[in-house]
Amino acid sequence: MKTHDVQSISIAKPRADVFAYIANPANLPDWTNAFKSADAERAELVTPNGAVPIRLETRASAEQGTIDWIMTFPDGSVGAAYSRVTEDAGNSSIYSFVLMAPPVPLEALEGALEAQKKTLATELVSLRKRLEA
Template identity: 90%
Template sequence: MKTHDVQSISIAKPRSEVFAFIANPANLPKWTNAFKSADAESAELVTPNGAVPIRLETRASAEHGTVDWIMTFPDGSMGAAYSRVTEDAGDTSIYSFVLMAPPVPLEMLEGALEEQKKTLAKELVSLQARLEA
């Protein structure tokens, strides 16, 4: 059973600009459907059952171009998302995102990841449009 998905998108902006936008957790609601709000320590995660407050840790390294998020849910379970901004030709960047399966019971895992994959694809297009505008 697959427990992750990797997706990427090309963004016609310099790596430093793309990284700065993605590394700021307050921008998560601007390009993702998963967050109603977010800051350096917490977030409201949108779920089918409503918004859930979570602890959010953003681990960003400008030197390496990595932005990772560690999410702690009210029940103590944890989730993670890993991403990287890579320089491409000219002033273009590649943003890659490793989507990890959500912390849900095994019987729900496959369907949950499949839904999140579709959502992520749309979110990456939204991010690209926002940054290239």
């Protein structure tokens, strides 16, 4: 059973600009469907059952280009997402995102990850459009 998915997208902006935008958790609601609101410590996550308040930790390293999110849910379960911004030719960047399966029961894992993969693909296109505008 697959427990992750890796996707990437090219963005016609310098690495530093892309990194700065993505590393700011307040921008998450602008380019993702998953967040209703977010700041340096908490977020409101949109789920099929409504919005859920979570603890959000953003671990960002400009030097390494990594931006990771650790999400702690009200029941104590923890989810994670890992990403990286790398330089591409010219003034472009590549943003790669490792989508981890959500902390759900095993029987729901496969369907949950498949749905999130489709959502992530759409979100990455939204991110590129926003940053290239």
